[in-house]
Amino acid sequence: MAATNQLNVEERPSWGSRSVECFEKLEQIGEGTYGQVYMAREKRTGEIVALKKIRMDNEKEGFPITAIREIKILKKLQHENVIQLKEIVTSPGRETNEQVQPVADAENNKYKGSIYMVFEYMDHDLTGLADRPGLRFTVPQIKCYMKQLLTGLHYCHVNQVLHRDIKGSNLLIDNEGNLKLADFGLARSFSNDINANLTNRVITLWYRPPELLLGATKYGPAVDMWSVGCIFAELLYGKPILPGKNEPEQLNKIFELCGTPDELIWPGVSKIPWYNKFKPTRPMKKRIRELFRHFDRHALDLLEKMLVLDPAQRISAKDALDAEYFWNDPLPCDPKSLPKYESSHEFQTKKKRQQQRQNEEIAKRQKLQHPQQHARLPPIQQSGQSHQQHWNGPGHQMNNNSQMAMTGAPSHHQYGKPRGPPAGPSRYPPGGAGGGGGGGGYYQDRGGQSGGYSNAPFPSQGRGPPPYPGNTAPSNGPRGAAGGYGAPPNYSQSGQYSGRGPNPMGGNRNQQYGWQQ
Amino acid sequence: MAADFWTSSQFKQLLDPEELNVVHPLDKERGITAEDYKLIKFHISNYIVKLAQYIKVRQRVVATAITYMRRVYTRRSMTEYNPRLVAPTCLYLAAKAEESTVQARLLAFYIKKVQSDEKYRCEIKEILEMEMKILEALNYYLVVFHPYRSLTQLLQDAGMSDSTQQTWGLVNDTYKMDLILVHPPHLIALACIYIASVQKDKENTAWFEELRVDMNVVKNIAMEILDFYDSYKLMSDENRISAAMNKLP
Numbered sequence: 001m002a003a004t005n006q007l008n009v010e011e012r013p014s015w016g017s018r019s020v021e022c023f024e025k026l027e028q029i030g031e032g033t034y035g036q037v038y039m040a041r042e043k044r045t046g047e048i049v050a051l052k053k054i055r056m057d058n059e060k061e062g063f064p065i066t067a068i069r070e071i072k073i074l075k076k077l078q079h080e081n082v083i084q085l086k087e088i089v090t091s092p093g094r095e096t097n098e099q100v101q102p103v104a105d106a107e108n109n110k111y112k113g114s115i116y117m118v119f120e121y122m123d124h125d126l127t128g129l130a131d132r133p134g135l136r137f138t139v140p141q142i143k144c145y146m147k148q149l150l151t152g153l154h155y156c157h158v159n160q161v162l163h164r165d166i167k168g169s170n171l172l173i174d175n176e177g178n179l180k181l182a183d184f185g186l187a188r189s190f191s192n193d194i195n196a197n198l199t200n201r202v203i204t205l206w207y208r209p210p211e212l213l214l215g216a217t218k219y220g221p222a223v224d225m226w227s228v229g230c231i232f233a234e235l236l237y238g239k240p241i242l243p244g245k246n247e248p249e250q251l252n253k254i255f256e257l258c259g260t261p262d263e264l265i266w267p268g269v270s271k272i273p274w275y276n277k278f279k280p281t282r283p284m285k286k287r288i289r290e291l292f293r294h295f296d297r298h299a300l301d302l303l304e305k306m307l308v309l310d311p312a313q314r315i316s317a318k319d320a321l322d323a324e325y326f327w328n329d330p331l332p333c334d335p336k337s338l339p340k341y342e343s344s345h346e347f348q349t350k351k352k353r354q355q356q357r358q359n360e361e362i363a364k365r366q367k368l369q370h371p372q373q374h375a376r377l378p379p380i381q382q383s384g385q386s387h388q389q390h391w392n393g394p395g396h397q398m399n400n401n402s403q404m405a406m407t408g409a410p411s412h413h414q415y416g417k418p419r420g421p422p423a424g425p426s427r428y429p430p431g432g433a434g435g436g437g438g439g440g441g442y443y444q445d446r447g448g449q450s451g452g453y454s455n456a457p458f459p460s461q462g463r464g465p466p467p468y469p470g471n472t473a474p475s476n477g478p479r480g481a482a483g484g485y486g487a488p489p490n491y492s493q494s495g496q497y498s499g500r501g502p503n504p505m506g507g508n509r510n511q512q513y514g515w516q517q
Numbered sequence: 518m519a520a521d522f523w524t525s526s527q528f529k530q531l532l533d534p535e536e537l538n539v540v541h542p543l544d545k546e547r548g549i550t551a552e553d554y555k556l557i558k559f560h561i562s563n564y565i566v567k568l569a570q571y572i573k574v575r576q577r578v579v580a581t582a583i584t585y586m587r588r589v590y591t592r593r594s595m596t597e598y599n600p601r602l603v604a605p606t607c608l609y610l611a612a613k614a615e616e617s618t619v620q621a622r623l624l625a626f627y628i629k630k631v632q633s634d635e636k637y638r639c640e641i642k643e644i645l646e647m648e649m650k651i652l653e654a655l656n657y658y659l660v661v662f663h664p665y666r667s668l669t670q671l672l673q674d675a676g677m678s679d680s681t682q683q684t685w686g687l688v689n690d691t692y693k694m695d696l697i698l699v700h701p702p703h704l705i706a707l708a709c710i711y712i713a714s715v716q717k718d719k720e721n722t723a724w725f726e727e728l729r730v731d732m733n734v735v736k737n738i739a740m741e742i743l744d745f746y747d748s749y750k751l752m753s754d755e756n757r758i759s760a761a762m763n764k765l766p
Contacts, residue, residue, distance in 0.1 A: 017653050061621060062645040063652060065613045072614060072659045078524065088657045113649075189616075 020091045020116050023051060039121060048121040049086065053114055063115075070184045071117070073161050081152025083172060083182040086118040122182070123175050127168030130235065139296075142235045143332035145171075147321065148179035149228060154317035156181065157221040163187050164202040166227035168234065177335030190220060203227060205250050206240050210261065211311050213251045215273035222311035225320070229306025236295050236303075251278050258309050259286035266310035298325035522662040522701060532591060537695050541594035549595065553761040560758045561586060561600045562693050564632070565608050571627040574608075574617050576689065577663065582611035583692045584661045589654045591698065595765055598650065601637045606647040614659045621645060661697075664688050664706035671706055675724050680713045687712055687742065693752075694745050700738055704730065708738035715739075 023040040029050065030037035038051040054067045074085035091114040126145065129135065137145075149171060156163055163170075164186040172182045186202050197217040203209070209226030211219055233241045242257065244250025255261075260280040261269045269275055288304050295303065302323040305315035315323075326332055522528050538551040549557075562583045569579045585607040589598055605624050612619040621641045628637055652659075665688060672678050687709035691697065696705055707730060714721040725732055751757070 017656070061618070062609070062648045063613070065618060068610075068613050068659060071657050075526075075658060076660050090653070 017087065018089050020051065020089045020114075022089065023049065023118070025051065050119040050121050051089075052117045052119060054117065056114055066185055067115075067117075069188060073184045073187050073189065074117075077156065077159060077161065077184075079152060079155045080178065081148050081180055082155065083122070083180045083184075084120045086120060089116050089118060090114070091116065119182070122172035122180060124173045125169045125182075126171040126173060126179070126231070129173060130168065137235060138330075138333075140330045140333035141338055143326060143330070144177065144335055144338065145173070145179050145235070146228075146232055147326055147332045148335065149181070149231070150317045150321050152179070152181045153221075153224055153228065154321065156187075157224070157317055160189050160191065161187055162190050162198075162221060163224050165204060166224050166231065167204045167207045168231055171231070175340040177338030179335070205244055205247070206230065206242050208250065209311065209314075210251065210254050210258075210309050211272065213247055213254070214269070214275050214278060216311075217273075219311060221316065222314040225306055225314050225317060226311075228317070228320070229303060232299075232306060233292065233303055236299060237292065248278060252280075254309075255280050255284050257287055257291065258307055260284045261309045267312075269310070298323070298328050301325065522703075525660065525662060526656075526658045527660070527662055528701065531700065532695075532698050534695075534699055537591065537698065541590075541596070543594040543596040547596060547764050547766075549761070549764050553764060554590070554595075556752065556758055556761040557595065557600055557765070558587060558590065558695070559693050559752050560762065561604045564604045564637075567631045568605060568608055568624070568627055571630060572608075572612075572619050572623060574612055574619065575615070577665065578608070578611050578615045578617050580663050580665070580689075580692055580697075581615055581661045582608040584663075584697050585611055585651065585655060585659075587695055587698055588658075589651055593654050598647075598654070599765060600762075601632075601765075602639050602643055602647050603651065605639065606644050606651055609644055610648055610651060610659075662702045663697075664691070664702040664709065667703045668706045668709075671703075671710055675710060675714070675721055677710065677714065677717075677719065677721075680710075680717060683716075684709050684713045690745070691742060694741065696738065696741065700734070704735055704738060707735045708742060711735055711739045712742060 022044065023042055025038045025040045026048075027039055028036050029039045030052075036053050038053075040049055040051045041047065042049060054064065056063075071085070071088065074083070078084070130137065149166075153163065153166070161184075163181060163184065165183055166181070170181065170183040172180050174180075188198065190196070190198070198219060200212040200215055200217055200219075203212060203223060207227035207230045209219075209223050212223060230240070230242060242250065242253045244253050259265070260283050262283075263270055288307060289300060292300060292303065302315070302320060302325045305323070306320065308314040538554075540549060540551055540554060544554075565582050565586065566579055569582070582604075586600075586603055589603060589607070605628055609619060609621060609624055621644050624644065625639060625641050628639060631637075665685075668684060668688060669681065672681055672684060677684075684706075688706065691705055691709065700708075707725070707728070711721075711725070725735070745752075
């Protein structure tokens with residue numbers, strides 16, 4: 001067997017797939033329902049890639065259709081703002097020599113090998129970057145990311161692909177400032193044929209549009225645009241704007257922000273399957289402008305067009321790109337002008353956030369010395385609080401009713417978790433993610449900070465809360481704290497989670513970059 | 518825009534007709550000829566169509582399945598990839614790829630109904646194993662561009678909407694040949710429209726000229742299709758088919 005694999009290592013066959021042995025796995029950087037994700041180095045070229053394993057067990061129907069969809073779509077989409085699927089490799093679980101039959105379990109029709117998708121490696125994901133303490137996006141930077149997000153999404157939509165899981169952790173960013181859409185595991189081709197019924201169990205709860213929550217099975221690109229609106233607001237607001245714990249609460253949060261729908265503003269809404277079930281008990285007014293009054297005028301105009309309840313009236317990616325927001329000063333910056341991860345340390349300095357930097361230095365040093373003890377690393381918290389006072393500004397007023405998402409959840413738990421991807425500064429890839437910034441733990445929901453991928457296209461199991469609630473643990477938000485612990489992610493920062501361990505700044509995103517005007 | 522035919526692997530890998538006549542060395546050893554290839558692929562295409570009628574899938578799935586099968590045999594031998602198993606497996610995979618999933622056990626069940634010959638029987642696990650091999654042989658390129666997409670529009674534009682059914686039938690028949698591996702799908706569609714207009718005595722020269730496509734290519738494809746119809750009787754001769762099939766393991 002080794003011999004056959006070795007044959008494959010050297011040269012790339014013109015047809016058929018290479019063996020995964022062509023790559024050296026460096027570390028696991030994610031774990032999803034799909035399978036694990038590894039950072040790996042191609043042995044021959046030294047190129048760093050991400051390997052996403054396609055789990056083949058438990059498949060009575062052969063190669064999973066979800067993987068077929070993803071592969072089909074990724075092979076079809078070639079765009080600078082869409083992650084590139086480089087190739088597909090097979091593991092030596094089976095013979096790579098095609099003359100030998102693949103090993104299959106005679107009883108269960110199980111296929112014993114594994115298949116990996118090989119992706120270009122990206123250093124960060126948007127949520128990870130946004131969660132870095134001390135990192136505050138500038139307005140041109142947010143515009144730059146938003147523009148790339150919309151450009152990539154527009155490309156998907158004109159090619160009749162719905163992404164169906166747009167969220168920060170699926171937007172990967174490299175050190176050149178390029179943003180790429182990733183994780184097409186839920187994506188689907190759509191035709192303009194409205195007869196096709198699609199599932200409404202898609203899109204991570206906080207980014208899920210009202211029509212899906214109301215049970216619509218006929219929908220289109222507008223679902224992705226809702227998610228974009230949520231991300232846009234999140235970038236400006238500093239934390240997720242609609243962190244519902246379950247579907248009814250999610251809808252309610254939407255209604256509180258966008259008003260309650262009726263036939264007047266959303267023709268046909270009463271015919272959506274679950275409308276009567278979730279029908280708002282009392283009418284509420286739209287409060288977007290009121291709640292986000294600190295956003296600049298053009299940002300607010302655009303956001304309002306994205307967060308339109310009626311999908312038919314929601315702005316398209318193409319029209320959003322034409323919005324005043326992108327054509328008024330300050331203009332979106334050139335991606336290449338954006339700070340790289342390493343230099344983002346300096347970036348902070350420039351912002352004269354000296355206090356914070358010192359904290360990070362301490363955190364980093366301590367982390368290096370005692371990587372295992374983060375869960376009990378309290379000293380930095382205080383400064384975290386002072387930081388909070390300093391930057392938090394109006395954020396607190398915004399917490400509609402309950403405290404907002406406790407995004408800085410105790411990721412440090414993951415260190416103790418066998419499942420959790422390894423973290424620690426020494427393991428960072430050269431030039432890769434995680435260099436500065438004070439070690440793991442900021443990526444509360446992505447289990448380790450080894451890079452943008454961590455939970456990116458490959459939701460880490462550590463996140464626990466189901467992305468598509470309704471099936472389990474309704475109390476958990478979709479990007480909640482270290483899952484598996486059942487930690488409700490949206491709880492306030494008080495209580496048992498106040499000890500935020502490795503995150504010296506405190507975990508609330510709001511603290512981290514506060515308000516953008 | 519890259520997700521179109523012109524940037525697809527289907528376009529980049531369009532083959533020369535000569536390339537399709539190359540018999541895999543392993544098949545050569547068994548005495549299988551280029552003519553046998555044609556016959557077997559023709560027979561297997563018909564088999565896929567019949568299976569598809571039982572499991573009730575769209576024509577598009579059938580067309581994709583046959584294309585997969587034809588793509589497989591440009592790179593793999595029939596000796597290793599038994600066409601009797603490749604046929605249902607391609608249908609199985611195409612059904613997934615075209616979002617009309619069919620259960621493997623249903624397929625195994627209908628195989629028995631369609632083909633009484635024992636040699637066609639297969640276990641579910643054989644289908645699943647072959648699926649992996651086919652995916653690999655196809656290099657995971659699962660998207661197929663078909664002539665159907667452009668057909669309706671072109672017919673409308675040519676003022677030939679009344680010939681839709683006839684032209685559609687012609688396009689279906691092109692899958693009994695390797696045309697989809699050799700020509701861009703819109704040219705196949707045009708060739709079928711060309712044949713339909715000649716048969717209807719409809720004067721369409723001006724319309725074709727305005728399209729600014731190479732009419733020689735279109736006419737050549739049309740000739741190939743007509744040649745195929747001429748040889749249809751010979752192709753579907755049971756004895757010849759079974760003689761070719763019997764060379765397989």
